[in-house]
Amino acid sequence: MKSNFFNNIATLSLGAGISQLIPLVFLPLLTRIYSPEQFGVLALYIALVSIIGVVSSGRYEQAIMLPKNDSDALALCKVTMVISLFVSCILLLLVLSLGKEFALFLGNAAIYPWLYFLPISIVITAIIQTYTSWFNRKKLFRTTALVRVVQSSSQSVTQVGVGLLAYPGLIFGQIMGGLVASIVLLKNLKKKNWLVIKGASYKQSKSLMKKYNRFPKYGIFGAISDACAVQMPILIITRFFEATITGYFSLTFRVLSIPATLLSSALSQVFYQKVATAHLEQPDKIAPLVIKIALVLFAIFLPIAFLLACYGDMLFVYFFGKSWQLAGELSQILVYAAGIRFIVSPLSVVMSLGENLKKAVLWQTLYLLTVSSVLIIFSTEDIKQLLIAFVVHELVLYSSYFLLIYFTAVSIGKKTKCAV
Known part of the structure; x- marks a missing residue:
């Protein structure tokens, strides 16, 4: 039993690691x-x-x-897809009527033509979230790990291929990666599962929605x-600065998140098991374990912080090109913000x-x-002043x-001592 548990963790971690490395x-090349x-x-x-x-x-x-029987779980799969299709239809109507105004409000008119693809991305996201949960329920962790690798590889290859043809392929590749992952997930569903999903009645679906209404009732606010x-830094920087600055910020934070991306999930799982x-x-x-893990994470990030703090500009030029200085x-x-997040988040x-x-x-x-x-307060300053304020905020809040x-x-x- 314990062996299976750790094998499952290893499978998921390997899939996550490869999907992030690709x-x-x-x-x-993309930069x-x-x-x-x-x-x-x-x-x-x-x-x-x-x-x-x-x-x-x-x-x-x-x-x-959560349901005891698979038929209820599959009926919930149908519920999630119906809701996501409804949300996507509403979203499409909003884009058709207010798309240009919304793009201008966001501060980047170039996003406008891509807003029409938002409903597709929302359905794709729902498919991936829903059927990943189903395969995890069935302990088919290899399938979910494979899907993550397929998604990241198809996304990256599409972005490079379309870009080499001189077409805007970053968002297109993002969508294609999700689409391919969705197809792989749906193809791996057994025929009998499809029949159960198709046969789920309105009465059964309504009953399950009522039974598990705590998820939308209490989960939506926290999730949003x-x-x-x-995403707030991206939204605010886009609103008050040029798109170029948003691009610089997004790449920077993506690179700084690499240690957390590669290590945080596995560390969280191991730490949670120990806790x-x-x-x-x-x-x-x-409590001593919290201190111990925090010190280990600090030691891991310290050389990374030193390298970037001293040579970040040169390293970015070397790896990503002169335009990314x-x-x-x-x-x-x-x-510094990435460092304290890396240390505190797994805890x-x-x-x-x-x-x-x-x-x-x-x-x-x-x-x-x-x-x-x-x-918002520092949005009137230049980008470096804004980010200094942001870093101070991160240090204070995460501390x-x-x-x-x-x-x-x-x-x-x-409490446990007192109870004893």
Whole structure:
């Protein structure tokens, strides 16, 4: 049983690692094919898909793992797809009627023709989220790992191929990657599963929606808050700066997220396993474990921070080309924000223990409000001043989150001692 558990983690981690490495291998080529402005449009498109897509299926995809029988789980798959199709139709009507005005409001008119593809991306996102949950339910982790690799490889190859033909292919490649992944997922569904989905009645679907209504009721706000908080810098920078600046920022943050992308998921899983075990056997060991892991993460990121802080501009020119020097200069500022995120984010699993999720949600809400305020207030300054303010905000908020996590771990240990 334990062997299967770790094999599943290894399979998912390997798939995630390969799927993240593929775009990174192609990135130096893409930065020489496409301009910073085009990367800025891509970043804005991804931000919109991320915010809308996270709630496009009513969060019911989160419930697919829960029903006792597969027929109810497959009926929930149908529910999520119907909701996402409805949301996509509404979105298409909004784009048709207000697309130009919305593009101007966002601050980048070049996004306008791509807004028509948003409904397609939303449906694709829903398919991937829904059927990934289904395959995870059936413990078919190799399929979900394969899908991630197929998505990233088809996306990267399309972006390079279309770009070499002198066509705008960044967003097109993004869409194609998701489309290919969706096709692979749907093709792997068994025929009998398709029959169950097709045969799910309105009465059954309505009953399941009512039974699991806590997911849209309590999950949508948190999901939107989280997505908005992550994408807020892109939205604000696009609104108040040129598309070129958005492109520089997006590439910089993408590069700075590499350590977290490659290590954070695996570290979170290992740390969560250790914390969960300690919670049952030695709760007073959780707080020292938090400090220990934080120090390990600090030691991992320290040489990366030193290299980028001192030589970021030169490294970016070497790897991505001369037109990306400013992105390298921005990396010398943003590296501190990326560092504290890298250290603190994997530790947040502590907040899932006991009755501590409310504290995490409160911090998340505070973060969204403060990051939005800081970015808007400093939007009249030049980009470097804005990013310095952003970095200070990240250091303060994530330091407070670390303290919240640590003292939560301490209180868990004390409560258990008192109970004994």
